[in-house]
Amino acid sequence: AAAIHTQGLTKDYGNGRGCRSVTITVKEGEAFGFLGPNGAGKSTFVKMLVGLIRPTGGEGSIFSEGIGTLEAKRLIGYLPELYRYQEWLTGQEVVELHAKLCGIGKLEAKRRIPQLLEEVGIGLRGRDRVKHYSKGMQQRLGLACALVSDPKIVFLDEPSSALDPLGRNDVRQLLRGLKAQGKTLFLNSHLLEDVEVLCDRVALLNNGQVLHSGSVADVLQEK
Numbered sequence: 001a002a003a004i005h006t007q008g009l010t011k012d013y014g015n016g017r018g019c020r021s022v023t024i025t026v027k028e029g030e031a032f033g034f035l036g037p038n039g040a041g042k043s044t045f046v047k048m049l050v051g052l053i054r055p056t057g058g059e060g061s062i063f064s065e066g067i068g069t070l071e072a073k074r075l076i077g078y079l080p081e082l083y084r085y086q087e088w089l090t091g092q093e094v095v096e097l098h099a100k101l102c103g104i105g106k107l108e109a110k111r112r113i114p115q116l117l118e119e120v121g122i123g124l125r126g127r128d129r130v131k132h133y134s135k136g137m138q139q140r141l142g143l144a145c146a147l148v149s150d151p152k153i154v155f156l157d158e159p160s161s162a163l164d165p166l167g168r169n170d171v172r173q174l175l176r177g178l179k180a181q182g183k184t185l186f187l188n189s190h191l192l193e194d195v196e197v198l199c200d201r202v203a204l205l206n207n208g209q210v211l212h213s214g215s216v217a218d219v220l221q222e223k
């Protein structure tokens, strides 16, 4: 089965905005990019796929499980755009909290979390309070949270937009590592470079609609 499939997926906020009839298929292990300017509908689309908002039309599935179902949610991790953490907690506590919300047992969490903090480059700074974290560190923390349930698909909403060039590079390297592990990635970005560096295929989105989709090289030529 496809990792992600949507057919005419639509969200109409009632003001003519949102996402209009998006049909895409993402294969397991692929990195798929959604490229478009601010307001194009990228976040709306991903929020539907992760079950945060309900579509007003069309359908979607995650490995054949309907979007919004518990079965689908178990297969995915999500890094929202500019996630705000409880800043009085330490990074490690944030990930522990997240693990709990995902239904991960204490023992499993104890085993996984230090390893995960290491993997995303937080390491011992997991003992610091989040209010002392830079934006780059916050994105690493967001990634750790997104990965805590060892999901098959990771949705990333503008993962590098708020970062400086060095931070962007770090996050791109981390995402490349995830891809190398065989994770399926779905990446929203308004930055061409994110997509060029990471994605196998891309869809260009504007005003809630897909203009072109295909391999990165093909789509950029169409542009």
Ligand code: ADP
Binding pocket: 013, 015, 017, 018, 036, 037, 038, 039, 040, 041, 042, 043, 044, 045
């Ligand atoms: P992107 O992620 O590409 O920046 P969004 O999905 O956030 O785009 O937004 C798509 C469009 O829908 C924008 O015009 C935005 O203002 C509008 N929009 C987003 N959320 C809502 C909402 N809750 N109610 C009404 N309009 C919304």
Ligand code: ADP
Binding pocket: 043, 044, 081
């Ligand atoms: P994002 O780019 O992540 O979608 P936004 O800044 O567009 O973030 O939106 C922040 C919040 O405001 C979201 O919950 C979104 O649904 C809501 N929102 C965005 N645009 C509108 C709008 N035109 N009317 C009502 N709510 C909106």
